Amino acid sequence: RRTITDYFSQHENKLSVSGFEENGGGDSCDNFTDLNLSHCFLGTSLYVRLLLYTRANPACGRELHHQRFPSEPLFNLSRPTAFVIHGYRPTGAPPVWIDHLVRLLAERRDVNVIVVDWNRGAANLNYLTAVAYTREAAHNLTGFIRSMQEEGASLDSMHLIGVSLGAHLAGFVGANLKGKIGRITGLDPAGPLFTSATPDERLDPSDAMFVDVLHTDMDSFGLRGAHGHIDFYANGGADQPGCPKTIFAGKSYFVCDHQRSMFLYLCALNGTCSLTAYPCASYADFLDGRCLQCEAFKPASCPQLGYDVIQWRESLLKLGQTKAFFSTTASHPYTKLNYRVDMVTWNQYLRWGVVYIRLHSVKPAHKTHHLPHVHKISLRINTGNVIGPRYKIRLLRIRLTPLERPQRPLMCRFDIFMEENTEVAFRPLSCDSRL
Structure with a gap:
């Protein structure tokens, strides 16, 4: 199996453009919207596309129509559904991690994976515009999920994975559905304009039956505090090892810490990382070795970052909001022995x-x-x-x-x-x- 590093190096400049593309079998595929800087300068209006992937089509998206989706033969409402929601896209390019995340989710479990493509809306140089569109996009997705529910889908079998601004969008959807969504995962929820937000204005634990959050950039693009039933803080949740410390590194200086949340999640999902976190009041206490006992958790071990943290759900719901800290190395596979x-x-x-x-x-x-x-x-x-x-x-x-x-x-x-x-x-x- 290829490593995450191999994947990104081979695919960063080979993402499909919006529209149709022929796959190996001659069928047409619907791809994530690919925009450029000219769109961002001019500004984009919100348009939400829903792209379906399953084990039968892990590399070939099928766009779902909001009202006519039951006619899509690959969309089985009896299966669990995972929604992947990206964040702010200041350049308009598709996220480099989309394809890999979709494949890993489909490999891990027989699910419907729906990529929520709101690139037309997220691709604006004016960040305020993208933030404003999150509410409208959430309303759009909420309507689609309610249609799924009317066709027999269960809300508690749905998992929303939101990245950066997409984490708050997922939270708005969960709030619209009265917290009955099964699970929301927030990967470094966006901080700008959300620092002083009330729980109704950002992701919070009441938005789903289980909310897990990963923090990697709290001192810049990420959001400080605790916003889930369990909040994971990689290396304290701020500066990540291996990321540039000076502005002379260019773009990487601004995005490296923030993007690390996705890389860690992919690594854990791929099974190449085992990232055990230790519930603790603070990062300083964790480093001092004061928080190493996990007998209160079921199973009787400390929770691990990633898709499988759901197995600790019962214990975490009893304990209330939990902060969990862990350390990583600077590069893949990130695992550090403690x-x-x-x-x-x-x-x-x-x-x-x-x-x-x-x-x-x-x-x-x-x-x-x-x-x-x-x-x-x-x-x-x-x-x-x-x-x-x-x-x-x-x-x-x-x-x-x-x-x-x-x-x-x-x-x-x-x-x-x-x-x-x-x-x-x-x-x-x-x-x-x-x-």
Whole structure:
């Protein structure tokens, strides 16, 4: 299976234009509306198109007419339906992730995947215009869903996946339907013009029976706060590793953090990422290791970002709004192994300082064992003392607990003598062993 990085590199400049295209079997396909900067400068008026994809046509969209959709043979109302709703499109180009998300959703479950193409409306250089169109687009989609319901479709089997401004659009649809939609997923809901919005004016937990939200750019294009039954905060929800820190990087400086929400969701959906999040009051508490217990959740483990977070729904609804934090690497597959470190010292007097820990790993020889094994640990202490003798410490025990892989043995080492600013390296042992 190709990685997400491979997919984007091959497809970023090969998206279909609006209208019809012949697929391999000679049938015509309806594609996402492709506009350009001239449309954005002139401005576009709202026009909503609904493109159907299923396992039978994962790469060939079928446009559904709002009133005559029952005549479409591929549209089976007894199946669950996932609606994919994009956000603001300042250049008018189709989102590079659309095709990949559609395919993965169809592979994961036998569903109707409907891409809500409101590019005519979202493609305006004036962001205020696009924001205003979200209400009208939501009204349009609400009418279509009510027609589906009249034909026998169940609201609780529907899943709305909204990206950026599309997350609020999904919330408006859910509110129009009195919160009876089964699930809404918000991927970095848009922040500009929504920062001071009331719950009725943005995505909120009452919009669906279950609302999960991912935050990756809260200090710029994303929305701060908690807006779902569970809110995931990648690396604290703001700056993402690997994204440019200066404006000299060009467009990537503005969009990288915001787009990371989709890349993380695709990676989790594809099964190449396992992103475990830890319910916690704040990111600082998470980094300090104060929020690592998840026995209260059913199943008895911490929730994971992605499509399958629905299995924690019962526990999350009982707990109320939950914040969950996790860390990632800078690139695909983003998964970072986390360890809890416990140290017991012999020293009598309290000293403030910093402990630096490095884990040295070896890549496994077999691809089936893709997680590295720690073969050496390095420790160094620094108290900041610049006058007087170097501080010495005796560790009676250091223990490392792998959080995401509980089946792995705990790693320990006993009786270690350290001198300030001098690195000590050792091989970890099973906690059942002693030197």
